[in-house]
Amino acid sequence: MLGTRDPAKTLARSAPDAYGNPPLASWLKSQPALKLGAFADAAGHGELVVNATQGTSSLEALEKAGEAGLNGKVLIDVSNPLDFSRGMPPTLFVKDSDSLAEQIQRAFPKARVVKTLNTLNAALMTDPGRLARAEHSVFLSGNDPQAKKTVADLLRSFGWKDIIDLGDITTARGTEMLLGVWLRLYGALNTPEFNFKVVR
Amino acid sequence: MLGTRDPAKTLARSAPDAYGNPPLASWLKSQPALKLGAFADAAGHGELVVNATQGTSSLEALEKAGEAGLNGKVLIDVSNPLDFSRGMPPTLFVKDSDSLAEQIQRAFPKARVVKTLNTLNAALMTDPGRLARAEHSVFLSGNDPQAKKTVADLLRSFGWKDIIDLGDITTARGTEMLLGVWLRLYGALNTPEFNFKVVR
Known part of the structure; x- marks a missing residue:
């Protein structure tokens, strides 16, 4: 739904x-x-909830969704704290010493927030094989290991091969700040159809 | 020197x-x-100058280097604005709506600043073939196309294959903010021996 x-x-x-x-x-x-x-x-319908709202409206949308529908559930947060009010490319309205994912986790302490998929274009999220036989990376940040496992299984079902667990929800500061270079790459490559592979 | x-x-x-x-x-x-x-x-000795100082000291070091030694030269800036004073992982003391590279370019308007190599570990900078046959990416940001060409030629001489020109010096905001996820990956992978490949 x-x-x-x-x-x-x-x-x-x-x-x-x-x-x-x-x-x-x-x-x-x-x-x-x-x-x-x-x-x-x-939110009430879902066994798992995805926040795919615009970052500036995410907390408001989740408040409307309501604690009753979110508590205890895995809440996949794919949003980014993009601020378009200062021109293009957008800046971030929260960063570095906090993140939108942490704001959401603090507002809904009983939701099991997992930040993921916010570092790539929507079309790639559920179809990573569109690019380089899915040989590229996606990140997980969250405080609940079981919730991250549920999300990793879901990502694997979409075809994701390289799923990197960065750690607790504060590591979302890193993936949200990745938008800075994502936006410049979008400008330089003139397409959003790209992703990062962590080569190691 | x-x-x-x-x-x-x-x-x-x-x-x-x-x-x-x-x-x-x-x-x-x-x-x-x-x-x-x-x-x-x-600075006076070099045909090309590399700022490889700690970000918090870069402007001071370049002031000591002096305008006479920097003016007209390609100034490769590999520094990052890391602030270790607030604990680990470090935060960034400038970001998002400005960058250390821009601060340097503003302080030395006649230097031809090119931001590059700041998104990876020192050992990989001059030897990208240490990892995945150099199949990973490095970025360029700068206002002077000829300076970026000089730097790209130097990078190719080190073995770099995928050199992405992001645009003018403001695009360094993107690569400096990339440190956020770099630091968390360093924590998660437990090695600095990795890099990003932009898959497209």
């Missing part, structure tokens, strides 16, 4: 999105297994 | 360094082509 602020309003949109994709209502027609609900519906 | 604050004091050291290496004076005996001088001697 996909969560949104106001499902009726989301479904009423008829214009393409910012990337020229058809409106969500059209796409949902081709996805009979997928439901759209309010944030709280989606 | 290697520059230091006080050559006589440096040569007088008889204890191993912080990593257990023999004192510099012993090593210099095995390097007859290498001279040791004050910062200004080294």
Whole structure:
């Protein structure tokens, strides 16, 4: 189930999105297994919750999702604390001595937050084989070893081969700050279809 | 020529360094082509200058090197703005909306600053073939295209194959912030002998 602020309003949109994709209502027609609900519906529905909201709105969206729907669950956080208000490329509104992942973990201490997949483009997240036979890396940060194992199994089911556990949730400071070079590479390579392989 | 604050004091050291290496004076005996001088001697001697000082001291060291020895020259900046005063892993004392490379370029507007090699361990800088047949990436940031070409030629002479020009000196914000994940990978992999390959 996909969560949104106001499902009726989301479904009423008829214009393409910012990337020229058809409106969500059209796409949902081709996805009979997928439901759209309010944030709280989606969180309550899920055995596992993914925060794929814009970083500036993540805490608000998760508050709307509600503790009841998040407590005890694995919460995969793929968001980035990008601040577009100061021009391009965006800066980070939290960094270095704190991270958005830690803000989320502090706001929902009973959720089992795992930061992952925030260092690459959406299309690659569930289909790493689009690039170099999946010979590239993805990172895990989180305080709960079992939650990280659940997420690593999910990532392997998508085809990920090189999954690097960086440690506790504070290590998300590293992967969120990686956006700095990701954004410049996006500019230099003129495509978001790339990823980092940790060669060792 | 290697520059230091006080050559006589440096040569007088008889204890191993912080990593257990023999004192510099012993090593210099095995390097007859290498001279040791004050910062200004080294800058004046060089056709090309490398800032390989600790980030917190880089501006001071370059001020001692002096404008006369830096103006018009390619200045390779491999430093990182690491702040060890707040515990481990270190944070960055400048980041995101500015960088140490930009601070150096602003302090020495006639030097042709190229940020590079700051995203990997010293042993790999001049010998990338130590790892994965040099199948990994190094970045360039700088305002002077000819200076970047000079540096790229030098890097190729070391064996670098994948040299990515990110753009002007502001793109060093990206590679300096990469230290965040580099430091956590150093912790997780328990070795500094790794590098990033940009897979695309």
